């Protein structure tokens with residue numbers, strides 16, 4: 001019996017994400033919370049003939065939505081409009097995330113908390129620092145969701161190589177993304193040297209990296225002020241949640257293929273990764289090992305096979321990432 005709670009469930013991401021979760025065999029109770037419309041969205045989904053129950057909770061029902069939750073997914077918060085950076089969202093979204101994780105600490109203290117709300121590079125530090133202050137921080141249970149970068153990196157790699165010869169599905173084993181979730185903090189890594197060489201010889205490598213890093217802008221501009229990626233994000237958010245759910249449910253789940261943005265000092269292998277990266281940045285998106293739904297270890301193996309171009313991207317990423325992290329930290333400190 002697994003209860004999943006979505007906070008921000010009536011939004012552009014929340015609705016399709018909830019639909020996908022309603023289809024999951026690993027979810028028995030789906031709780032949808034939002035300041036508006038959640039009971040309506042939940043009633044709609046509750047007519048679907050899968051085995052989970054689905055209930056909506058309004059503004060004053062956060063406690064009931066969270067009680068007993070094993071996994072809490074947070075897509076609550078404002079999205080970008082053209083001309084804005086993700087950083088511009090921090091002022092509003094930091095307060096929303098801090099408020100919601102405070103409620104998680106009270107009502108679902110052992111739930112895994114999956115944070116989608118932007119800017120992830122700062123909202124994850126906001127969540128972790130808030131939980132630390134409450135004495136409720138369990139580092140392996142807080143994960144920033146950077147899966148959309150991975151999904152894009154795979155799709156765009158197939159496009160850049162020629163989708164006729166290189167299917168999108170087959171790209172899953174060849175590329176991942178580390179770093180953070182905005183602009184140049186997004187660092188795609190192509191593990192397959194033959195594919196990498198093909199991109200370089202076609203002179204499309206730099207354009208490919210740029211497209212992955214700024215894929216969010218493409219959608220924001222195309223939606224002309226009506227928000228940012230919602231459907232591809234719902235799929236990405238579902239893929240990541242599914243990875244966590246499989247780790248909770250299955251005796252021998254497949255190794256987790258998707259990275260997460262996590263607090264390194266609190267996780268086995270994290271300090272080693274930090275020291276190998278030679279960085280002060282305590283939060284970083286990296287491949288993870290899950291155990292019963294919690295991040296048990298982070299992996300530094302990928303560092304051994306970086307190309308010069310990837311090393312350069314990583315250096316740029318680390319410079320910017322720590323600034324984003326400190327902004328999140330400062331927000332929490334300013335509320336003391």
Ligand SMILES: NC(=O)C1=CN([C@@H]2O[C@H](COP(=O)(O)OP(=O)(O)OC[C@H]3O[C@@H](n4cnc5c(N)ncnc54)[C@H](O)[C@@H]3O)[C@@H](O)[C@H]2O)C=CC1
Pocket residue numbers: 007008009010011012013014033034035036075076077078079080089093096099100115116117118119120145146147148149181227228229230233
């Ligand atoms: N991690 C990632 O890769 C991505 C993150 N995002 C981010 O996800 C967030 C949500 O995006 P959309 O769904 O498009 O926005 P949206 O505006 O369509 O939906 C957000 C929902 O959050 C709700 N909400 C606001 N404050 C709340 C609170 N305190 N408690 C519960 N619900 C609350 C709103 O009522 C709304 O229904 C944005 O911050 C966006 O930037 C978007 C795409 C990708």
Ligand SMILES: O=C([O-])CC(=O)C(=O)O
Pocket residue numbers: 079080086118148215216217219220228229
């Ligand atoms: O670009 C945005 O604001 C939304 C987002 O994080 C993405 O699509 O990657």
